[in-house]
Amino acid sequence: MCVCTNRFLRLLIEKLCLPTYCLVDCDPYGFDILTTYRFGSMQMAYDAKQLRCPEVCWLGVFPSDSEKYCLPQQCFLPLTAEDKKKAEAMLNRCYLQREVPRWRLELELMLQRGVKFEIEALSVHSLSFLSKEYITSKIQGGVRI
Secondary structure (H helix, E strand, O other): OOHHHHHHHHHHHHHHOOOOEEEOOEOHHHHHHHHHHHHOOOOOHHHHHHHOOOOOEEEEOOOOHHHHOOOOHHHOEEOOHHHHHHHHHHHOOHHHHHHOHHHHHHHHHHHHHOEEEOHHHHHHOOOOHHHHHHHHHHHHHOOOO
16 A cells, blocks of 8 residues: 555545545555554554554445445455455454454455455446445445444
8 A cells, every 4th residue: 555645545534534435445445545544554553653544434445335335256266265355364453453343344254255346246236226325325324333
């Protein structure tokens, strides 16, 4: 993750008091991006306080969204052995249980189901579904973690 992006995001949050949402793929790598923005990078722990953005809320895509939005089976990919290993390692991070237990529950659900899917899977409904319905309903309905 680019340090410049984190610093820019930090600046937007501090100076403009903007609400900050993260929308990532429903896979362990998307989840890792999310946690890096919120808690900082493990590789740059020495600079985590300056780079982390604890205000970041996870807008989606949640593993539980697959049922809520009736995604068909062809949208899912099986988790690879590497995906499972990454997800299990993230479950061991102490801050997940302490600060955002719902994130942990969603990650556990992903592992339990053994599948992942990309943001683009939501376009199975329509090309504009993501921008006109999904994101709008999440923000207006307060459906974020």
